[in-house]
Amino acid sequence: xxGVAQSPxxxxxxxxxxxxxxxxxxxxxxxxxxxxxxxxxGPKLLIQFQNNGVVDDSQLPKDRFSAERLKGVxxxxxxxxxxxxxSAVYLCASSQTRTGWFLHEQYFGPGTRLTVx
Amino acid sequence: DQQVKQNSPxxxxxxxxISILNCDYTNSMFDYFLWYKKYPAEGPTFLISISSIxxxxxxxxxxxxxxxxxxxxxxxxxxxxxxxxxVYFCAASDPNSGNTPLxxxxxxxxxxxx
Numbered sequence: 200x201x202g203v204a205q206s207p208x209x210x211x212x213x214x215x216x217x218x219x220x221x222x223x224x225x226x227x228x229x230x231x232x233x234x235x236x237x238x239x240x241g242p243k244l245l246i247q248f249q250n251n252g253v254v255d256d257s258q259l260p261k262d263r264f265s266a267e268r269l270k271g272v273x274x275x276x277x278x279x280x281x282x283x284x285x286s287a288v289y290l291c292a293s294s295q296t297r298t299g300w301f302l303h304e305q306y307f308g309p310g311t312r313l314t315v316x
Numbered sequence: 317d318q319q320v321k322q323n324s325p326x327x328x329x330x331x332x333x334i335s336i337l338n339c340d341y342t343n344s345m346f347d348y349f350l351w352y353k354k355y356p357a358e359g360p361t362f363l364i365s366i367s368s369i370x371x372x373x374x375x376x377x378x379x380x381x382x383x384x385x386x387x388x389x390x391x392x393x394x395x396x397x398x399x400x401x402x403v404y405f406c407a408a409s410d411p412n413s414g415n416t417p418l419x420x421x422x423x424x425x426x427x428x429x430x
Contacts, residue, residue, distance in 0.1 A: 203359070232417070241320070241405050241420030242360070255417055290359055304350065305418060307359030 203308035211314045217279035224293030234290040322421035335393040339406030346408040396428045
């Protein structure tokens, strides 16, 4: 079974430029997450999709970050304009739909390391 | 305010000995806990989990202990192997919240010395 795919793996941009990241989750996984991991910190959830609907975007800086999952499969995360503090690894994860109380594990992609100069 | 805390940024253990990684949490609504392992340039990979109805879960060399009254959990690795060297993240979730976001700690870097 193929894992979560992300691209690009690395990106360097100047502040005020825009950037987009792509994620392809594990086939059949209805739930998709974008996390931001700043150096020395744990991953922090930015946005969660259930199929193509947003479940939680409370920690997404909506003035500059946007994300979509139009067909309920692939997703893109965009930053426009980027700031220095956006330098981080952006992780995409997916999981099966939660059934009852049981929480399905999240499977992570390799991440995109963004450097903003 | 950090809801999940891993107070030891790093830990060194000799090969063959026990590794104990600790995690504390503050949100009493957390009911499900997971440990993830992360190698450099890779995403975190799921290792083991435990729900609050249990106080111990074992999977091969890995055992997670949960002390709900103390809001504390620990991961034991016995025996430790050089391939276990990685960053370990503790994560917690409230499955009753309607969503399933994970709240992560900052991680503990484990080095297993041959």
